[in-house]
Amino acid sequence: MNIRYNKENSIAYFDNNYNLVMTNFDCQESQFILDDKNNTCRFCGKTKNEVTFSNKCHAIPELLGNKKIITNNECDICNHYYGDTIESDLGKFTSPLRTLDHIKGKNKIPKYRDVKNPRNTAEFLNGTLYVQNRNMLTVDQENKRLCFNLKTEKCIPINVYKSLVRIALNCMPKEYFDKFDNIKWLKSDETIELNKMYTNIFFKIIPNIPQMFNIFLFIRKNEVQNIPYCQMVLISNNLFFQVIIPFLNEDKILSDVVEIAECNFGLKDEKEHYTNIINLSSKKNTYISLAINTNYKKIENFK
Ligand SMILES: [Zn+2]
Secondary structure (H helix, E strand, O other): OEEEEEOOOHHHHHHHHEEEEEOOOOOOOOOEEEOOOOOEOOOOOOEOOOOOOOOOOEOOOHHHOOOOEEEOOOOHHHHHHHHHOHHHHHHHHHHHHHHHOOOOOOOOOOOEEOOOOOOOEEEEEOOEEEEOOHHHEEEEOOOOEEEEEEEOOOEOHHHHHHHHHHHHHHHOOHHHHOOOOOHHHHHOOOOOOOOOOOOEEEEEEOOOOOOOEEEEEEEEOOOOOOOOOEEEEEEEOOEEEEEEEOOOOOOOOOOOEEEEEOOOOOOOOHHHOOOEEEEOOOOOOEOOEEEEEEEOOOOOOOO
């Protein structure tokens, strides 16, 4: 199965094909709690009689900047398990992105260090990004755009993908979660071959939007065929991810080529946003090269 990317009609693609089932956590509240009210863990199926639910469990990892969105639907055992495994790969993958986007996780904004030459660093201090070596950047001064050529920390790509799927599952209304038929894959090293279509993600940095934290879940309309059943868009500050969520049964009907469009709602000038499409199917611990394009207001001491 392959993907054909629709680059033209993002709004029509999502309008025609999907229902938006969740958006806008109320940021005015100090906490937003997701709760199925049946005291059952979504990931192991165990109840309050069998396992504890005493941790404050972030539905979206704290390392992405989430302090408020909490779930009561993940038990302490599953929470620890994910924290020690796939979530740490998500942390390694997003570390340079969080530097650029100045996202404060549990502790502070990570400092970027080049793998080959650790003296090449990038660091966000007092609203300014300090970059040690100009070779890390390609700068287009006329259009005020730059491209960072970075490498992630060593991480397992499939675990990064699983972490993103887990976020969708945590935040999904129960009626859709109940259709998800792939929990075993999420939690084990078992090789359940996923189609590579699923593990292609879009991500980018969107400059100049208000600081926001949002998740959008798109569920395929009943009458529509041949597009994935579920897609998630996660926006954390200026960081954007678009991920297909693998509902194996619902996606059985898909033919050899499916169409995906990048979600670009609300973004004023599409040309300003350069999107990376990256495949996260590999199980090998590896550095991933990223080319992150963004614009800038002012650049100083550029030699
Ligand atoms: Zn559990």
